[in-house]
Amino acid sequence: MPYPTDRPATWFVTGTSRGLGLELVTRLLQRGDNVAATTRSVDRLLAAIGSDLDTSRLLPLPLDLGDEQAVAAAVERTIDCFGSLDAVVNNAGYGFLAAVEESSDSDVRAMFDVQIFGVWNVLRAVLPILRKQAGGHIVNVSSVLGLTAVPGWGLYCAGKFALEGLTEALAGEVAAFGIDVTIVEPGYFRTSFLTQDSLALPGGTVDAYPELREMVRNHLELQGSQLGNPAKGAEQIISRVSTGTGSPLRLLLGSDAHAYATAKVAALQENLDQTRESAPVTDFPAG
Numbered sequence: 200m201p202y203p204t205d206r207p208a209t210w211f212v213t214g215t216s217r218g219l220g221l222e223l224v225t226r227l228l229q230r231g232d233n234v235a236a237t238t239r240s241v242d243r244l245l246a247a248i249g250s251d252l253d254t255s256r257l258l259p260l261p262l263d264l265g266d267e268q269a270v271a272a273a274v275e276r277t278i279d280c281f282g283s284l285d286a287v288v289n290n291a292g293y294g295f296l297a298a299v300e301e302s303s304d305s306d307v308r309a310m311f312d313v314q315i316f317g318v319w320n321v322l323r324a325v326l327p328i329l330r331k332q333a334g335g336h337i338v339n340v341s342s343v344l345g346l347t348a349v350p351g352w353g354l355y356c357a358g359k360f361a362l363e364g365l366t367e368a369l370a371g372e373v374a375a376f377g378i379d380v381t382i383v384e385p386g387y388f389r390t391s392f393l394t395q396d397s398l399a400l401p402g403g404t405v406d407a408y409p410e411l412r413e414m415v416r417n418h419l420e421l422q423g424s425q426l427g428n429p430a431k432g433a434e435q436i437i438s439r440v441s442t443g444t445g446s447p448l449r450l451l452l453g454s455d456a457h458a459y460a461t462a463k464v465a466a467l468q469e470n471l472d473q474t475r476e477s478a479p480v481t482d483f484p485a486g
Contacts, residue, residue, distance in 0.1 A: 201334070202285065202441050207256065209233040209281040211274065213264060213321065214291030216244040219340065219385065222433040223288065228252055230437070235277035237262040237291070264291055264317025274324040284332075286440045287325050289318045290340040292358075296415050297401035298408045299353040306401065307354060314358030315365065322369065326378075334377040336440045339366045343384045343456035347463035351411045370448055381439055381446070384460070385432060386453030 202208060210227055214220040215236035225248065227234045235258040238244045244259055258280050260273045278284060291313055295306065318339060329335035344352055345359030363382060370380035400415065432452045439450050451457050 202336070202443055203283075206283070207232045208285040209235070209277065209283045210286045210288065211235045211237075211277050211284060211321075211325065212288040212290060213237045213262070213317070214340075216240055216247055219429050219432055220288075220290040221247050222429040223290070223436060224248070224257070225252065226430070226433050226437060228254065228257060232256065233281040233283075234258065235260055235273070235280070237264070237273060239263070264320060265312045267320045267323070270317075270320040271324045274321075274328070278328065284325065284328050284335060286336045286338065287321065287329075288338040288340065288436070289321055290338075291317060292340065293399055294352075295354045295399040296351050296411070297354065298351065298405060298411050301401040301403065301405055301408070301411075302354045303402060306399070307357075310354050310358045311361070315361050318362060318365070326373070329378050330373070330376045336379040336381070336443065337369070337373075338381045338383060338436060338440065340383045340385070341366070343386050343451065343453075343459045345382070345384060346460050351414050367448070379440075379443055379446075380448065381436075381450055382448060383436060383450045383452060384456055386451075386456030386459065 210223075210232055212220055212223055212227075212234060215224045216238040220236075221244070224234050224236050224244075228248075229252070233256045236244060237260045239261065241259045241261050245254075248254060248257075258277060260276065262269055262273050264270060274284070293313065295302070295310060297306070322337070325335075325337070329337075339362055341359045341362050342355070344356045345363040348356040348360070366380060366382045373380065398419070404412065435450065435452060439446055451460060
């Protein structure tokens with residue numbers, strides 16, 4: 200099913216009260232599309248949108264993505280309200296900057312509740328609908344740190360790496376049903392992602408990692424000077440969904456993201472070259 204041109208498209212977007220999600224909702228409403236916007240704080244979402252924008256096509260939904268039944272009910276409300284579902288954007292997430300050793304059990308579970316289990320709840324709710332109508336588009340917002348890992352971002356990278364694997368498999372599973380899938384991989388965008396209100400930090404730190412404390416300070420100081428423009432990022436996502444079939448699986452956003460990804464590919468190729476002769480050693484003899 201191609202992106203509709205004879206009616207407003209209906210989008211289901213998670214994590215919409217700030218950052219890229221908020222920009223996406225704003226531009227979709229400006230286009231005249233229908234938007235079911237999930238958030239933990241509807242008041243914060245509505246305050247961020249303001250009074251100048253027509254919100255008659257907005258369905259704000261308070262939602263804990265970790266609650267499978269609540270997610271299913273939110274999707275059902277979307278269909279009841281708009282009568283259709285064309286695009287699903289799993290955008291909810293947050294940053295966490297700490298050493299692996301400093302990441303507590305509760306930190307790890309909280310991250311995966313949002314990055315993986317919450318996404319999986321949404322997918323279980325929307326896939327039967329998209330399969331039945333033989334079309335739709337799923338966008339999972341990852342990060343360039345879903346392709347490459349750097350010290351201090353171990354937990355965040357773990358969640359995004361898992362999301363990348365899930366999404367690659369999903370794309371292969373649903374292609375025959377006419378469902379498009381995109382992984383969005385932003386670099387640093389000028390949102391509130393690196394503010395003290397958004398960037399999660401460990402409850403306790405270890406003296407052995409002074410370089411990570413310096414990294415935290417540097418990241419907080421980076422706020423306001425990131426390369427990425429969230430408005431342009433939202434526009435690229437909308438363009439990708441509108442284009443539909445035939446576009447690459449991955450949508451890299453930002454020159455910094457492209458540079459990080461390119462370096463990872465080069466390092467991986469070097470690793471493959473170094474193990475070309477040793478890899479077959481563990482095979483059974485042919486024949």
